């Protein structure tokens with residue numbers, strides 16, 4: 445498996461459905477330094493895997509509550525990212541954005557909250573795909589991306605924006 449063309453995307457189903465949520469307020473974006481799980485050590489948005497019986501939106505809100513002790517207000521769906529790893533693992537990430545929240549962001553066992561200016565997002569410390577789709581999301585586009593990873597290394601990608 446070396447390129448996206450080696451995958452049948454018509455029948456592809458991610459092993460784990462998951463969410464990512466970005467809070468954007470006052471020209472700043474709230475990110476986390478992830479302390480555990482997939483991507484530990486990287487900077488990312490708060491998020492995680494869907495639990496049985498919950499909707500994607502419920503998952504998005506719960507993960508922000510668990511990781512940062514705040515509740516995003518009215519998150520809106522922004523796009524999807526389909527990640528296939530060469531070892532066979534796959535994850536289908538549904539991304540949300542909110543412009544406000546209740547509470548005060550706090551460090552937890554899972555994450556350290558970090559605010560960045562929108563023109564200073566630390567892409568070099570994030571997953572390699574983030575620089576492909578996050579700028580599009582910030583411009584207000586909806587997106588659907590497909591990515592092939594070998595561990596941390598992005599081998600191939602394709603992004604559709606709407």
Ligand SMILES: Nc1ncnc2c1[nH]c(=O)n2[C@H]1C[C@H](O)[C@@H](COP(=O)(O)OP(=O)(O)OP(=O)(O)O)O1
Pocket residue numbers: 462463464480481482483488490491492493494527535537571572573574
């Ligand atoms: N390539 C890439 N770019 C951006 N974001 C991500 C990826 N791959 C990913 O998996 N992610 C995101 C999607 C999810 O929000 C997390 C992965 O979920 P994780 O934190 O491991 O899931 P939890 O359910 O919280 O796991 P536990 O630690 O509680 O077991 O990363």
